[in-house]
Amino acid sequence: MFDKFSRSWEMVKASAAVLRSDRELMLFPVLSGLATLLVMATFALPVLALKLFSGGLSVGGVLVGFVFYFCTYSVIIFFNCALVGAAMIRLEGGDPTLSDGLSAARSRLRAIFGYAAIAATVGVLLQALKGKDNNFIVRLIGSGLGLAWTLATFLVVPVLVSRDIGPVDALKQSVTLLKRTWGENAVGQVGIGAAFGLLTFVAVLLSVGLVVLAAQASVALAFVVGAVCLLGVLLLAVYQAALTGIYSAVLYRYAVSHEVPEAFRGTDIATAFLPKR
Incomplete structure (x- = not known):
């Protein structure tokens, strides 16, 4: 486990070097945050005015919650795809612009909306499990399922950007790649999250x-x-989001093509994906 942590930390530092060489990548999390705030404001005003949740959870409240999750996830996934698309260009030796990343995301809009619908459904279910009215065991199960979902879907965005497939197939690909990258996936996410x-x-x-x-x-x-x-x-927060996007792009790129980006030549990335014994 220590080897995995050391190797993953090297990859995180190399990802930071990529971000330092192309600070424009930080614009995508900024735009994502602004768009998300706009979505929140759009839903907050009518919800407060109509007092949808004043009488507890209702069918209407669940539907509004789903639509809110769908819109929020659509925005976040779109800009994550834009970030990863631009990062892919940088890892291949190019010099991406903001327009390049946005174009990469726009070309996958249908798949992004499909995945956002899946993520919204899962989000509503997980929030229901973790509700304060449930007992401790149910909330604990909800938290565990949430962690498993986060790990399993970590590489969905790079898959969506790189392959012309639907959201369900992208989820399957992410789970398949998780089996080969679970150590770097988990340690990278936990390491970045803990550090920031x-x-x-x-x-x-x-x-x-x-x-x-x-x-x-x-x-x-x-x-x-x-x-x-x-x-x-x-x-x-912006730096963390950009770094996470680059890290996911690196994991996906090497797991699929076994090509080592220039910024990662000094790391032990090649040993991260040796066949499991």
Whole structure:
């Protein structure tokens, strides 16, 4: 397990090097975040105005929840496909632009919407299992299924971008590749999530401290410091999303073609996919 962690961490660092060489890739998570906020605002206003959930969960509430999940997933998956599409071009030695990534995602719109419908259905079911009205065992099962779903679908986006297949076949391909990359898949996701989770926690603590100190001087200064700190935390989230997209593209590309990108020549990526004994 230690070997897998060490090897995966090398790949994460190499992914960061790719991101540093092409910072335009960070634009995709930014656009994704803005579009997601727009979707949330679009649903929040009518839900609050009509008080759809004031009387508990209803059929109408479930339908609204599904549509919300579908729209949100469609936006997130679209921009993830754009990010991975641009990352693929970079890994092949090209110099991708924002337009290149968006074009790659637009060409797969039908499959993206199909996968978003599947992901929305799973999302609604998982949220139902993890609801606070359920007992601890049911919530635990829901959390476990959520983790398994996250791992199994980690390579769906690279598959959708690279192959002209539907969402169901893309899911099957992702699960098949998971069997060959499960160690790097799990350690990479957990490693990136843990590292940025810790960084975000520290950043939030520092931000609170700086805002409190600034407030002793003036309220206006506290607002300015708070805005700058919030921007820093958001940038961490953007960097994490971009890094995760690049990492998934690298895993998929090598698992399928066994070609080592230039940025990964110094890593042990080749040993990550040796036949299982």
